Amino acid sequence: MSFSMVKRCCGTPLFRRVLQFKMCRRKNQDSNVTYTVFRHRWMKALPVLCSSSRRLSTQSDKDAVDLSKFPVDRIRNFCIIAHIDHGKSTLADRLLEMTGAIAKTEKNKQVLDKLQVERERGITVKAQTASLFYNHEGQRYLLNLIDTPGHVDFSYEVSRSISACQGVLLIVDANQGIQAQTVANFYLAFEAQLTIIPVINKIDLKNADPERVESQIEKVFDIPREECIRISAKLGTNVDKVLQAVVNRIPPPIASTEDPFKALVFDSNFDHYRGVVANIAVFGGWVKKGDKIVSAHLGKAYEVNELGLLRPDEHPTQKLFAGQVGYIIAGMKDVKEAQIGDTLYLQEQPVEALPGFKPAKAMVFAGMYPMDQSEYTGLRSAIERLTLNDSSVAVQRDSSLALGAGWRLGFLGLLHMEVFNQRLEQEYNASVIVTAPTVPYKAVLSSAKLIKNRRAVQKNMVYIDDQRVMMKYLFPLNEIVVDFYDLLKSLSSGYASFDYENAGYQAADLIKMDILLNGRPVEELTTVVHRERAYSTGKAMCERLKDSIPRQMFEIAIQAAIGSKVIARETRTEKMFLQNYGGDITRKMKLLKKQAEGKKKMRRIGNVEVPKDAFISVLKRKEK
Numbered sequence: 001m002s003f004s005m006v007k008r009c010c011g012t013p014l015f016r017r018v019l020q021f022k023m024c025r026r027k028n029q030d031s032n033v034t035y036t037v038f039r040h041r042w043m044k045a046l047p048v049l050c051s052s053s054r055r056l057s058t059q060s061d062k063d064a065v066d067l068s069k070f071p072v073d074r075i076r077n078f079c080i081i082a083h084i085d086h087g088k089s090t091l092a093d094r095l096l097e098m099t100g101a102i103a104k105t106e107k108n109k110q111v112l113d114k115l116q117v118e119r120e121r122g123i124t125v126k127a128q129t130a131s132l133f134y135n136h137e138g139q140r141y142l143l144n145l146i147d148t149p150g151h152v153d154f155s156y157e158v159s160r161s162i163s164a165c166q167g168v169l170l171i172v173d174a175n176q177g178i179q180a181q182t183v184a185n186f187y188l189a190f191e192a193q194l195t196i197i198p199v200i201n202k203i204d205l206k207n208a209d210p211e212r213v214e215s216q217i218e219k220v221f222d223i224p225r226e227e228c229i230r231i232s233a234k235l236g237t238n239v240d241k242v243l244q245a246v247v248n249r250i251p252p253p254i255a256s257t258e259d260p261f262k263a264l265v266f267d268s269n270f271d272h273y274r275g276v277v278a279n280i281a282v283f284g285g286w287v288k289k290g291d292k293i294v295s296a297h298l299g300k301a302y303e304v305n306e307l308g309l310l311r312p313d314e315h316p317t318q319k320l321f322a323g324q325v326g327y328i329i330a331g332m333k334d335v336k337e338a339q340i341g342d343t344l345y346l347q348e349q350p351v352e353a354l355p356g357f358k359p360a361k362a363m364v365f366a367g368m369y370p371m372d373q374s375e376y377t378g379l380r381s382a383i384e385r386l387t388l389n390d391s392s393v394a395v396q397r398d399s400s401l402a403l404g405a406g407w408r409l410g411f412l413g414l415l416h417m418e419v420f421n422q423r424l425e426q427e428y429n430a431s432v433i434v435t436a437p438t439v440p441y442k443a444v445l446s447s448a449k450l451i452k453n454r455r456a457v458q459k460n461m462v463y464i465d466d467q468r469v470m471m472k473y474l475f476p477l478n479e480i481v482v483d484f485y486d487l488l489k490s491l492s493s494g495y496a497s498f499d500y501e502n503a504g505y506q507a508a509d510l511i512k513m514d515i516l517l518n519g520r521p522v523e524e525l526t527t528v529v530h531r532e533r534a535y536s537t538g539k540a541m542c543e544r545l546k547d548s549i550p551r552q553m554f555e556i557a558i559q560a561a562i563g564s565k566v567i568a569r570e571t572r573t574e575k576m577f578l579q580n581y582g583g584d585i586t587r588k589m590k591l592l593k594k595q596a597e598g599k600k601k602m603r604r605i606g607n608v609e610v611p612k613d614a615f616i617s618v619l620k621r622k623e624k
């Protein structure tokens with residue numbers, strides 16, 4: 001990019017960005033920072049050049065839209081749904097061309113598949129909205145079209161798109177007929193009570209059999225065959241009939257401009273310079289630039305900076321009215337502020353929030369870690385921004401001994417995971433290590449976890465920042481005094497820290513437990529335990545003591561007792577000797593008898609030596 005180009009863009013966000021890039025470069029030279037940082041800044045500047053020039057051209061568009069001329073009854077909101085590759089995006093191209101939204105050129109192919117990953121893979125992964133103007137029987141109609149993905153991994157996009165529509169075009173390939181996603185998508189639309197227009201595509205194919213497909217539609221979906229429209233999206237055959245059917249069959253949205261403003265956020269994007277760009281469906285009233293709106297989710301107020309239609313690029317307008325679908329920019333700078341499914345309303349006219357969306361259920365999980373821990377913050381922000389655009393991804397912080405701090409992400413399928421990873425690299429220049437995908441399992445843990453196991457009561461939990469949480473618990477002192485800190489450090493890979501203060505005395509069901517060696521209590525090992533835990537603690541102490549005491553010339557009984565009642569017992573076996581005694585049998589028997597008498601005497605004396613370190617080690621629990 002030449003400097004003269006930078007000068008021409010003076011005043012646009014691009015200029016500011018490039019300046020930042022140059023300063024960064026100078027700093028790099030001084031501090032010898034690597035080339036990656038340099039490239040990263042450069043890459044960020046490029047999309048601005050494209051988007052700002054696009055915006056300039058749309059602003060000067062002679063075909064400026066006066067939306068006040070569009071009463072609700074001349075608006076149609078619909079999406080195109082189908083099995084993968086049945087021709088949704090190709091039909092969307094034809095509809096855009098026929099209504100003059102895009103020029104009819106060879107270059108304009110699958111124009112709503114804007115993402116690099118979509119173009120490279122030839123599949124739609126993201127629903128896209130386009131507003132079209134269509135003249136029918138002397139009236140001008142506003143048609144809001146949403147092109148949706150066909151692959152099962154992206155079905156969440158379909159269900160969200162449906163919430164902004166009153167009808168669907170159900171495309172079926174004239175050769176392949178009804179497929180799995182045709183049925184799944186039909187039911188999504190059917191359950192949402194949308195008008196369904198069956199469209200049989202690819203009738204130009206040699207093996208096309210529209211008759212058979214019509215019979216399938218009639219049989220499986222109970223839709224009369226006369227309602228099917230046979231088209232070739234590729235050649236444009238009968239596409240005008242599709243537009244007519246949209247106007248004639250799909251009802252206008254039930255929404256009144258007289259009601260208070262109420263809009264559903266059905267999609268969101270993060271723009272580096274303008275913050276959150278939310279796609280909204282207006283369910284009531286109207287909104288204009290400068291209005292103060294509130295997000296029902298956070299209760300936070302924002303001023304509307306820009307709004308408009310997507311044709312399919314952003315086309316700023318003065319207002320958005322009930323029944324319309326468009327975009328809004330209201331100074332939301334943090335990705336957490338724009339939740340998909342949120343309701344927006346005017347500050348002075350609060351309304352009840354719309355139901356939103358059912359959360360997607362992740363099926364495939366994988367760990368994602370930065371290549372280098374110094375890239376953690378950058379990767380975190382990239383993941384946050386991308387999940388704003390794809391809310392079906394479940395994100396959870398994670399850490400690994402080998403890879404450091406990272407995340408565990410949940411996806412709807414393997415393709416979804418691959419696409420997310422590719423988008424991170426292509427759109428955010430992020431390099432990540434992805435672990436092998438796994439599926440969720442339900443496990444019943446045989447050992448309780450650390451805190452619950454110690455009779456703690458949680459008092460509160462505060463997020464200090466997005467990486468640290470402070471938890472307060474009320475613990476019995478004897479539960480934390482011996483080994484709690486070591487276990488906490490080991491379970492949290494060294495990340496957790498711990499402090500405690502005296503919270504006073506509290507009544508508890510406690511009992512005194514003795515440890516006996518050959519029937520004699522060892523005073524130093526007498527403990528006070530909770531009644532419910534007496535058996536397990538006594539058993540564990542006896543087991544540990546058995547391992548700590550060296551073998552003696554006689555057997556040692558190790559017991560835990562409450563009063564006179566023994567609740568646990570272990571036996572330390574005696575030392576073995578005289579195995580290979582070579583003398584005659586009478587002498588051997590004599591010797592054994594003598595030894596047995598000696599052992600009896602020693603046991604009576606009960607003089608068992610307990611090593612010093614055993615006193616602490618028997619109190620330590622072996623929690624995993």
Ligand SMILES: Nc1nc2c(ncn2[C@@H]2O[C@H](COP(=O)(O)OP(=O)(O)OP(=O)(O)O)[C@@H](O)[C@H]2O)c(=O)[nH]1
Pocket residue numbers: 082083084085086087088089090091110122123124125148149150151201202203204205231232233234235
């Ligand atoms: N012969 C013929 N081919 C078509 C027609 N419509 C679409 N195709 C081809 O079918 C393939 C898939 O078309 P797309 O429009 O990408 O299908 P899609 O349903 O949007 O695909 P996904 O979004 O990935 O589910 C492309 O190669 C198109 O050129 C048609 O009417 N006739």
